[in-house]
Amino acid sequence: MIIKDQNLNPKLFDKDVEQVPIRKGFGEGLLRAAELDKRIVGLCADLVESTQMHLFKEKFPERYVEMGVAEQNLASVASGLAAMGKIPFITSYAMFSPGRNWEQIRTTICYNNQPVKIAGSHAGISVGPDGGTHQAVEDLAITRVIPRMVVISPCDSIEAKKATMAAAKTKDPTYIRLAREKTPVITTDETPFEIGKAQLLFEPAGGARADVGIIATGALVYKALKVADELEKDGKVKVKVLNLSTIKPLDEDAVWRLAHETGAIVTVEEHQIAGGMGSAVSECLSRHYPAPIEFIGVKDLFGQSGTPDELLEYYGMGERHIKEAVKKVLLRKK
Numbered sequence: 001m002i003i004k005d006q007n008l009n010p011k012l013f014d015k016d017v018e019q020v021p022i023r024k025g026f027g028e029g030l031l032r033a034a035e036l037d038k039r040i041v042g043l044c045a046d047l048v049e050s051t052q053m054h055l056f057k058e059k060f061p062e063r064y065v066e067m068g069v070a071e072q073n074l075a076s077v078a079s080g081l082a083a084m085g086k087i088p089f090i091t092s093y094a095m096f097s098p099g100r101n102w103e104q105i106r107t108t109i110c111y112n113n114q115p116v117k118i119a120g121s122h123a124g125i126s127v128g129p130d131g132g133t134h135q136a137v138e139d140l141a142i143t144r145v146i147p148r149m150v151v152i153s154p155c156d157s158i159e160a161k162k163a164t165m166a167a168a169k170t171k172d173p174t175y176i177r178l179a180r181e182k183t184p185v186i187t188t189d190e191t192p193f194e195i196g197k198a199q200l201l202f203e204p205a206g207g208a209r210a211d212v213g214i215i216a217t218g219a220l221v222y223k224a225l226k227v228a229d230e231l232e233k234d235g236k237v238k239v240k241v242l243n244l245s246t247i248k249p250l251d252e253d254a255v256w257r258l259a260h261e262t263g264a265i266v267t268v269e270e271h272q273i274a275g276g277m278g279s280a281v282s283e284c285l286s287r288h289y290p291a292p293i294e295f296i297g298v299k300d301l302f303g304q305s306g307t308p309d310e311l312l313e314y315y316g317m318g319e320r321h322i323k324e325a326v327k328k329v330l331l332r333k334k
Contacts, residue, residue: 001202001203001204001205001232002201002202002225003200003201003202003203005192006187006191006192006199006200006201007187007188007190007191007192008186008187008188008191008201009184009185009186009187009188012184012186012225013225013226013229017184017185018184018185019182019183019184019185020156020157020182020183020185021052021157021179021180021181021182021183022154022155022156022157022160022178022179022183022218022219023050023051023052023119023121023122023157023160023178023179023180024052024157024160025154025156025157025158025159025160025161025162025163025164026051026052026091026119026121026160026161026164026176026178027051027052027053027054027055027056028052028055028157028161029160029161029162029163029164029165029168030042030052030053030055030056030089030119030164030168031055031056031059032161032165033164033165033168034056034059034060034063035059036168037087037168038063039085039086039087040063040086040087040088040089040168041063041064041065041081041086041087041088041089042056042057042060042063042064042065042088042089042090042091043064043065043066043067043074043077043078043081043088043089043090043091044057044064044065044066044067044074044090044091044092045067045068045069045070045071045074045090045091045092045096045097046066046067046068046069047091047092047093047121048066050093050121050122050180051091051092051093051119051121051178052121053089053091053119056089065077071092071096071097071100071101071104072100072101072103072104074090074092074097074101075090075097075101075104075105075108075109075116075118076104076108078090078109078114078116079104079108079109079112079114079116080108082109082114082115082116083112083114087115087117087168088116088117089116089117089119089164089168090116090117090118090119091118091119091120091121092120092121093120093121093122093134093136094120094121094122094123094136094139094177094178095122095133095134095135095136095139097118097120098118098120098139098142098143098175099136099138099139099142102142105118105143105146105173106146109173110146110147110148110149110173113148113173114173115170115171115172115173115174116173116174117164117167117168117173117174117176118143118173118174118175118176119164119176119178120136120139120175120176120177120178121178121180122134122136122178122179122180123136123137123139123177123178123179123180123218123270124136124137124179124218124219124270124271125137125270125298125303125308125311125312125315126179126180126181126219126270126308126311126312127180127181127303127308128181128305128306128307128308128311129305129306129307130305131303131304131305132302132303132304132305135302135303137270137271137272137298137303138271138272138275139175139177139271140153140177140247140269140271140275140276140277141271141272141274141275141276141279142275143175143248144247144248144275144280145275146173148172148173149172149173149174149175149248150167150170150172150173150174150175150195150196150246150248150249151174151175151177151246151247151248152167152174152175152176152177152195152245152246152247153176153177153217153218153244153245153246153247153269153277154176154177154178154218154245155186155187155216155217155218155219155221155222155243155245156183156184156185156186156187156219156221156222157183157185158185158186158187158188158189158191159186159187159191159193159245160176160178162193163176163193163195163245164176166193166194166195167195170195177218179218179219179270181219181308183219183222184222186201186221186222186225186243193245195246196246196249196251197246197251197254198215198242198243198244198245198246198251198254198255199242199243199245200240200241200242200243200254200258201221201225201241201242201243202225202228202229202239202240202241203240204232204238204239204240205232208238209238209261209262210238210239210240210261210262211237211238211239211262211264211330211333212237212238212239212240212262212264212265212266212326212329212330212333213239213240213241213242213258213259213261213262213264213265213266214227214228214239214240214241214242214265214266214267214268214322214326215241215242215244215255215258215265215266215267215268215277215278215281216241216242216243216244216267216268216269217243217244217245217247217268217269217277218269218270218271219270220268220269220270220296220317221241221243221268223268223317223318223319223322224241224268224322225241226319227239227319227322227323227326228240228241230319230323231323231326237326237330239326240258240261240262242254242255242258244277244281247277247280248280250280250281250284252284252288255281255284255285255288256284256285256288256289259285259288259289259291260289260291262291263291263292263333264291264292264293264329264330264332264333265281265285265291265292265293265294265329266293266294266295266296266322266325266326266329267281267282267293267294267295267296267297268296268297268317268322269296269297270297270298270312270317271297271298272297272298272300273295273297273298273299273300274300276297278293278295278296278297281293291333292329292332292333293329294325294326294328294329294332295325296316296317296321296322296325297317298315298317299315299316301315303315
């Protein structure tokens with residue numbers, strides 16, 4: 001059952017649920033944040049419309065810098081602007097930023113503790129036909145390992161807008177992961193969001209105890225919710241779903257409490273299993289409450305060309321795979 005206090009989209013499980021690219025929320029959030037704070041500047045690596053930074057550029061051309069295809073410069077110049085009191089947002093495809101310019105992000109931004117905000121667009125395999133060279137499925141791993149870096153993975157366009165506006169108010173280097181394709185709108189303007197806090201979105205009806213906890217992040221939160229709803233209707237398995245929108249700092253209390261209640265966890269992400277959100281969850285549980293865990297994600301493979309739906313199925317991240325993982329973890333729980 002959807003948790004009422006979360007004020008989720010009432011059409012969430014309807015066939016005609018609205019679908020909007022998560023990256024669009026970033027563009028809208030950046031524009032709003034810039035209207036409220038004149039220190040915000042935008043820098044892009046020749047992908048201003050794809051990353052949705054064009055909204056900012058059109059309204060604040062004097063605060064926008066086109067860096068061209070020079071992602072290392074993108075990070076280094078942003079660090080310098082931050083040192084001079086600006087709040088820079090930089091954006092490109094996630095494969096190129098933080099992929100290509102990881103060392104500059106590490107050394108010029110995070111080592112110097114500069115409040116640069118990095119928006120990695122077109123993350124995950126749902127970039128589809130662009131193929132494995134453009135499908136960033138390692139970006140959570142390479143950003144969360146850097147000291148001082150905050151890592152956010154919004155579940156929809158509305159949460160991406162909130163995350164962008166919230167990041168603009170912090171002094172932390174921050175990575176915001178954005179998907180390219182249209183994804184169902186899960187939340188509303190009234191849905192709570194706070195950096196560093198996970199959101200419990202689904203629980204068994206009638207206050208029943210859950211058999212398994214699904215922890216999901218990014219665009220796959222929707223599939224996790226659909227699976228939970230279907231299992232609820234079947235009446236065989238009771239599920240709770242936790243939206244882990246902040247990967248770092250991890251909401252450890254929410255993670256271990258869910259494991260303590262259910263005794264079994266499934267993590268769901270459009271990312272390599274190694275080093276991703278599931279790894280962060282398992283690191284937490286190994287310290288606080290070891291429990292059986294199954295991982296949904298890319299299993300040590302590169303992506304390839306295909307439609308987003310084809311690739312999600314091929315790499316084992318579809319709804320049927322989440323259901324299978326729930327069955328497996330329940331067997332291990334016994």
